[in-house]
Amino acid sequence: MASGAAFGFHGLHLTTEAVAAFGELLLRGGLWGDRRLVPREWVELATRRHIDSLPFEDGSDDVDFSCGYGYQFWMSRHGYHGHGAFGQQCVVVPSHDLVVAVTAQGQAQDVLDAIWECLLPSVDHAGNTRDDEILADRLRRLSLAPVPGSAAPERSAKARLDASAEDSALPDGTTVIVDPVDGGWLLRLGSFPNVEVGHGDWRESSPLGRPVVAAGAWQGNMFVAELYVITTPHRVRLVVDADAGTAVARWSTVPLTGPSLALHLRSPLITRPDVA
Structure with a gap:
């Protein structure tokens, strides 16, 4: 806040690996290797049920949010979990020596149901080599589907952004240029450094310090690109109308820091809303 006080209940922007490390620290009672970073007594106090939590008023069956609440940790059917905005999770199950970061x-609740139904029953079983190979192969092949459409390798486009749509990721009037390159495009968004866009696959770039992956395609006279900010739940869909010379850029879910794409791609990310 403007007073200099830090928010204590939200605003951490962490990689999945950092969330997992935090969960491991809690699982070990505040120890990291042979170093004590947090008193064990605090971990035990914070991850213990202190108050009841009631079911959601809309009748949704979020059972793992109805097991009680500690110090910013939800009690679960198994262990406890830290719940972040947009469905981020840090799940700790001491009885199974398990940490899951999502x-x-x-x-x-869908994620927690999957953990209890699919993962937890197998934790205490050795399994077999063939099952491990099947899982490893499936994990290697998991991916988000690129944007469907044609490459049109000789085709470029220039447009001005229309920010009349609610929560636009870019300011009104931003110049949008789509330049073809080998196997994809360079996307120029006003004064941004270039964003690399792949066709049929995802290309990574870090125009303002934070990594983003992007894929695109021509769909008739429309150029469509999806931009995913890595290790966040957020993506931007850009649609350029080559005939009209206009473009729109919309978030799938607007980040807590606001709709500015430039703000969300800076590194380090500014999380205090009073800081421009």
Whole structure:
């Protein structure tokens, strides 16, 4: 806040690996290796049920949010979890020596149900080599589908952004230029450094310090690109109308820091809303 006080209940922007490390610190009672970073007594106090939590008024069956609440940790059917905006999770299950970190855009209860139904029953079983190979192969092949459409390798476009749509990721009037390059495009968004866009695959770039992956395609006279900010649940869909010379850029879910794409791609990310 403007007074200099820090928010204590939200505003951490962490990689999935950092969330997992935090969960491991809690699981070990505040120890990191042989160093004590947090008193064990605090961990035990914070992750203990202190108050009841009631079911959601809309009748949704979010059972893992109805097991009680500690110090910023939700009690679960198994262990406890830290719940972040847009469905981010840090799940700690001491009885199974288990930590699960999730970066996603979705329903938190669906993720927790999957952990209890699919992962937890197998934790205490050795399994077999063939099962491990099947899982490893599936994980290698998991990916987000690129934007469907044609490459049109000789085609370029120039447009001005229309920010009349609610929560536009870019300011009104931003110049949008789509330049073809080998196997994809360079996307120029006003004064931004270039964003690399792949066709049929995802290309990574860091125009303002934070990594983003992008894929695109021509769909008739429209150029469509999806920009995913890595290790966040957020993406921007850019649609350029080559005939009209206009473009729109909309968030799938607007970040807590506001709709400015430039703000969200800076590194380090500014999380205090009073800081421009």
